[in-house]
Amino acid sequence: MKKILPILLAVATGMFLIILDSTIMNVAVPKLVDTFHSNLGTIQWVITAYTLALSAVIPLAGWFSDRFTPKVMFLSSIVLFILASLLCALAQTPEQLIIFRIIQALGGGMVAPIGIAMVFKVSPPDKRGSVMGILGIPMLLAPIFGPILSGWLIEFINWHWIFLINLPVGIIAFWMAWRYLPASKPGKEMKLDVLGAILAPIAFASLVFSVHQAGEKGWIDEWTLGSLGLGVVTLLLFIWNELKQKHPLLELRVFRSKTFTHGIILAWMNQMALFGSILLFTLYLQQAKGLSPLEAGLYVIPQAIMSTIGINVGGKLFDRYGVRPIAFVGILSLAGALFALTHITTSTSAFYIMSSFAFVGLGQGLTMMQLNTHVLKSAPIELVNRVTPITTSAQQIMSSFGITITAAYLSNQIRSLPAQHTLEQLGQAFGHTFWITLSFALIALVLTFFLKKSSAPPKKTR
Known part of the structure; x- marks a missing residue:
């Protein structure tokens, strides 16, 4: 365990940098609208364009990692991300900021899939639960502390620092990765699946765009339907192409494993419940309770503490008892909390919420x-190396689905309120919306009964 700890910390720092930046932007949107004298629709593209570029580049991570080695690609991604962060801080127009955010995503998109694959490979088989649990800490804490940090920087310094903060963190991440990540030989014989490399970015970016567009314009909007159709068609072509490739871009043959397929569907339901709920937390605290971004961030500190405890305990229990009991208890905790949140109003106490x-x-x-x-x-x-991009890409899409479905239902609830509605009625609309995220959690809870205890990996499928 001591041997892989430096590698683990290096990857965790890089992942924290990327995920923190992804979440820090949400709170900054109103400030950027005022700063650039723009409108919400335009500034929203600062987030949407980043997400689309992220979805497009993630599927390529496996091939780049095999061809140029994981360490080289991890370091290159961090450097590109740092340089793009500096450009974002210097942006003078919304258009410049959108372009620089796309460059940021092209660097940041490969960090998680490459980092997770590296840590998984060097971890002792009987300790993988504990090791991956530690790696998951930045994935859980960054979305929680991102809004707090963003609110503080915007309130007490200026918006430029939500990007400049990436420089010192990025330099530390680069140094740790350069110093501790293991070097390996590049696979020069690895051929690029050119058709797959063209189809994958189009398919994943189109699907994510359709979900974002549906959240703003509805599912019957022509742009929503057009991008959804393009995404589905190119995804089917991509799957057909990958299954007949000797060296596919993404190793889709793993879906022949019932364990893999069942596990990833369960993970999708869990992610939709989690990310939809996190969106509601922020909106409820600021719109219904009237809290500032910084005050709203402080409300989720207990969530961060319990996440850290859960991930450390869960990793050790996973190694000892397998996935089923841990997943059941965890999702039961999530479902119980979401059921409690279906009863919130604007007068709900801080203790109940926290x-x-x-x-x-x-x-x-x-x-x-x-x-x-x-x-x-x-x-x-x-x-x-070829499986982690699948799980990361799918997480990006399913998280977007969860957020969009939840936001669309909330918007419908608010539109159905009287024109002169009270804050109490607004609070009840949020409570009703938590039933959506609870439904995803309940589906996940049912699926946990069909999990089997983790076993040795299967032989390579052809």
Whole structure:
């Protein structure tokens, strides 16, 4: 364990940098609208364009990692991300900021899939739950502390620092990766699946765009339907192409494993419940309770604490008892907390809200990385580089689905309120919307009964 700790910390720092930046932007949108004298629709593209570029580049991570080595690609990604962050801080127009955010995503998109694959490979098989649990800490804490840090920087310094903060963190991440990540020989014989490399970015970016567009314009909007159609068609063509390739871009053959398929569907339901709920937390605290971004961020500190406890305990229990009992307890905690949140109003006490958030955090900690580890363990070890982009891409899409479905239902609830509605009625609309995220959690809870204890990875499928 001591031997791989430096590698683990290096990857965790890089992942924290990327995920923190992804979440820090949400709170900054109103400030950027005022700063650039723009409108919400335009500034929203600062987030949307980043997400689209992220979705496009993630599928390529496996091939680049095999061809140029994981360490080289990890370092290159961090450097590109740091340079793009500096450009974002210097942006003078919304258009410049959108372009620089796309460059940021092209660098940041490969960090997580490459980093997770590296750590998984060097971890002792009997300690993978504990190791991956530690790696999951930045994945859980960054989305929680991102809004707090963003609110503080905007309120007490200026918006430029939400990007400049990436420089010192990025330099530390680069140094740790350069110093501790293991070097390996590039696979020069690896041929690029050119058609797959063209189809994958189009398919994943189109699907994510359609979900974002549906959240703003509805599912019957022509842009929504057009991008959804393009995404589905190119995804089917991509799947057909990958299954007949000797060296596919993404190793889709792992879906022949029932353990892998069941595990990843369960993870999707869990992610939709989690990310939809996190969106509601922020909106409820600021719109219904009237809190500032910084005050709203402080409310989720118990969630962060319980996430950290859950992920450390969950990793050790995973190694000892397998995934099923941990996933059941974690998702039960999440579902119970979401059920409690269906009863919130604007007059709900701070203790009730923070306690509910804390149990959501416990559920996050116990399930998120443990399910991911379970899915990776069901794949042959030599295919992990090509499997982590699948899980990361799917997480990006399913998280977007969860957020969009939740936001659309909330918007419908608010539109159905009287024109002169009270804050109490607004609070009830948020409570009703938590039933949507609860439904995803309940589906995930049912699926946990069909999990089997983790076993040795299967032989490579052909």
